[in-house]
Amino acid sequence: MVRYRCEALLPVEAAEYILERDGSAFRSLVAESFNLQHLKFVQLWTCDGVDYARLLTRPRVSSWVPRPALRLLPGRELAFIDTIRYDPEKLRKPPYVLHVRTELPVLGSKADVSSSLTIDYVAPNLTRQTLEGHINIHLAGVGSLAERMVRRSLQRTYERLPAVVGKWAQYRAVVLQQPGGQAVLMAGRPAFAFSPCSALQSPTPTQVT
Numbered sequence: 001m002v003r004y005r006c007e008a009l010l011p012v013e014a015a016e017y018i019l020e021r022d023g024s025a026f027r028s029l030v031a032e033s034f035n036l037q038h039l040k041f042v043q044l045w046t047c048d049g050v051d052y053a054r055l056l057t058r059p060r061v062s063s064w065v066p067r068p069a070l071r072l073l074p075g076r077e078l079a080f081i082d083t084i085r086y087d088p089e090k091l092r093k094p095p096y097v098l099h100v101r102t103e104l105p106v107l108g109s110k111a112d113v114s115s116s117l118t119i120d121y122v123a124p125n126l127t128r129q130t131l132e133g134h135i136n137i138h139l140a141g142v143g144s145l146a147e148r149m150v151r152r153s154l155q156r157t158y159e160r161l162p163a164v165v166g167k168w169a170q171y172r173a174v175v176l177q178q179p180g181g182q183a184v185l186m187a188g189r190p191a192f193a194f195s196p197c198s199a200l201q202s203p204t205p206t207q208v209t
Contacts, residue, residue, distance in 0.1 A: 006158035024188025095120035
């Protein structure tokens, strides 16, 4: 098992960023910047007043996985499914905290990745985003290698994140000058659906396309 902590200072207001980062426009920018095929919400629900969302990330394998490690991927497919917990008690004011559990369908129960994402106000137009958690991958002979690969991928993402969010800040400044600009920035955010707790079931990987 390896632990990680990644941090980035972002040129945005925390209160705006926590809302807009889930929208289609921001997700499209992230997908383009990090060479992702898909970055989309695939399931939403609410239980005991807490909202949950499952976010599918499907990278382009050749851009994310070193060639020697491709043999670990049957069919050369790679996906991450994040189950994100939106607890209103932790989202009322900065620091905003989201809890995330990540599945790698290709590894099934052999992978355990859990983290907390903190978005905190630093100064006007300056936000600190911190991701910390652990990675535990049970694969004989290569588990530690896979853990280090995932950690390094997260570190590289956070190294590049300020520049990506800087592009977002420039884009939103232009969009907000237009009629309906705020709606454009917020479009595509999850509209959470209420479901009885007893009805909640995690979809199998074959249900996520």
